[in-house]
Amino acid sequence: MIRYGFHMSISGGIANAALDAGKSGFGAFQLFTSSSRSWKQNVPKKDDAALFADYAKKYDTIPFAHIPYLCNLASPNTDVLRKSVLMLKDNINNCNELGVRYLVLHLGSHLGKGFRTGSENIIKSITSVESELDGVTLLFENTSGYTNNVGAKFSEIGTVVNGIGIKNIGICLDTCHAFAAGYDIRDRTSLRKMVNEIEDNIGMERLKLVHLNDSKFELGSTKDRHWHIGKGFIGDKGFENFFSEKRFREGCFVMETPVNEEGDDTSNMKALLGIMKRCGIQAL
Numbered sequence: 001m002i003r004y005g006f007h008m009s010i011s012g013g014i015a016n017a018a019l020d021a022g023k024s025g026f027g028a029f030q031l032f033t034s035s036s037r038s039w040k041q042n043v044p045k046k047d048d049a050a051l052f053a054d055y056a057k058k059y060d061t062i063p064f065a066h067i068p069y070l071c072n073l074a075s076p077n078t079d080v081l082r083k084s085v086l087m088l089k090d091n092i093n094n095c096n097e098l099g100v101r102y103l104v105l106h107l108g109s110h111l112g113k114g115f116r117t118g119s120e121n122i123i124k125s126i127t128s129v130e131s132e133l134d135g136v137t138l139l140f141e142n143t144s145g146y147t148n149n150v151g152a153k154f155s156e157i158g159t160v161v162n163g164i165g166i167k168n169i170g171i172c173l174d175t176c177h178a179f180a181a182g183y184d185i186r187d188r189t190s191l192r193k194m195v196n197e198i199e200d201n202i203g204m205e206r207l208k209l210v211h212l213n214d215s216k217f218e219l220g221s222t223k224d225r226h227w228h229i230g231k232g233f234i235g236d237k238g239f240e241n242f243f244s245e246k247r248f249r250e251g252c253f254v255m256e257t258p259v260n261e262e263g264d265d266t267s268n269m270k271a272l273l274g275i276m277k278r279c280g281i282q283a284l
Helices: 015-023 044-057 080-096 113-128 154-164 176-182 188-201 235-244 267-278
Strands: 002-006 030-031 062-066 102-106 139-141 169-174 207-209 252-255
Touching: 002 235, 015 030, 015 044, 015 062, 030 252, 044 062, 044 080, 062 080, 062 252, 080 102, 080 113, 102 207, 139 154, 139 207, 154 169, 154 188, 169 176, 169 252, 176 207, 176 235, 188 235, 235 267, 252 267
Parallel strands: 002 030, 002 252, 030 062, 062 102, 102 139, 139 169, 169 207, 207 252
Antiparallel strands: none
């Protein structure tokens, strides 16, 4: 069974994200728990947080939070690293307040100081907040391979996961990022190699979410540019191949596709449902 949905707006109150997702029939959705553009993170109001949890339960939809992109736990800049750890703590607290079990984050950029420096900063930062995780699991998202970013290869993510050594760590697989980083999910052999790399370095049981996005640019471009399902370089056939893999025929899938003249949430949903139907996949 697949649960699918989109990244939702929190405009007008955070409870609206769960309400809109539920009314849209989404089995899963994603949101920012506060402003995505500011270091300062707001705490959800008690009533709004309770309403959010009520809507998620009523509509049987699973929420995933995403930390703002400003957060850089790999940074060698002490001020940025300090603010990133504070942002992480704030987002963990917000998740606990809302009843959100999963928090997605990019591992960040080492800014040219090398993987070892970046990974050590990440491990130290995550370890420092371990006691605050409570019911929250951090999901490390693979990146596109852009210069100095940590986590384009699942072997790198595995090094960080194993270095932290706690149970509240999982991963989020982004199809656009994987494709941009050189994983050709259109090809059966290449897809199987990627799955094996995840299994060998991290463990597939840690995969809790898939960001289902097509790619605006070609394989190995390292460009993080999400595109409409079936209209990018992954294409319909690529996603059909992706869903041919047993592990990707169940779980939670969230789209982070753009809204522009090329398409919107409605057209992307239609494209996804068409692909799943052709693959014989049941969705919730």
